[in-house]
Amino acid sequence: MAPPHLLIVDDDAGIRDLLQGYLHAQGYGATAVGDGKAMWQALREGTFDLVVLDLMLPGDNGITLCRKLRESHDLPVIMLTAHWQASERVAGLDAGADDYVMKPFDPVELLARIRAVLRRATPSTKAEPRMLRFNGWRLDTRVREMTSPGGRVVSLGGSDYRALRELLASPHRPVSRDHLVDQVYGRDRAPNDRAIDVCISRLRQYLDDDARKPSLIRTLRNQGYVLTADVHADA
Known part of the structure; x- marks a missing residue:
């Protein structure tokens, strides 16, 4: 079975490079883009298991993109946000995000969130061992x-x-x-x-x-x- 392939959407090139390198090292596929336009192009050209989506992006922000994603794709979304306001985190969850991670973050923490969301999103095909x-x-x-x-x-x-x-x-x-x-x-x-x-x-x-x-x-x-x-x- 192929490893999960993740789509990272963040306008910070340093974060894109960090996450792409870390996820590859952990055995995941990872594609990184800088804005919503590139995200839609990546979704047309590839198949993904989860989207890591920054809240603050040029053009459509993460909340708008997440809401549009929910209308056309059944993909789990983890939102990245540098804002501590509860109202914005709630807005992201209301838009359809499965979870959020605060910036600055530890890649280990983000990977744990990714694993948890993928596990919840993917029904088990194995019988529970007795x-x-x-x-x-x-x-x-x-x-x-x-x-x-x-x-x-x-x-x-x-x-x-x-x-x-x-x-x-x-x-x-x-x-x-x-x-x-x-x-x-x-x-x-x-x-x-x-x-x-x-x-x-x-x-x-x-x-x-x-x-x-x-x-x-x-x-x-x-x-x-x-x-x-x-x-x-x-x-």
Whole structure:
């Protein structure tokens, strides 16, 4: 399967070059253009999975372009904005944007948002595995129960289960806090609150992972969390 191909629309050449190079390095296809006219031409000539759209552009601004996109294309849109006013962020979401990222931004954060939006936009074609095994533990996905190597059963609440599933989906790879907040809680929670950290703390307790020096769910500074165990799925 071909990797997702992203269309970046930003009049700042430095941001275009930064994002295009970073996304290529992460295995994504990326085309970068500087305004709405070039965006429409790119859409006529290519196929894309998501648009990263700057709010402030020459000619039609990002909100106008997003609204027009919604009329003709079924593409997820992430808005880039340097404005902190809630009214403009709300206007972008009302125009059909799936998410927004504030400038200046960390490309790692933007990539986490891109992954989350693509996941929500793309229906899964795989059946949910009945059992996931990791580090001697078993997770029954149908009843949301974990069984320890010694046979102890732990029932998981909704947020704990969703957080664990995100970590199990990417073993040995960092999962950002922002991505976890988005997938576990949705857009209603602020990314800078501590709810996801409390959730991870509970999971460590369930998994007998020493909170002072965790080895199974490790914290990576400025990156998020990583599950250090191999994961095996059973139908």
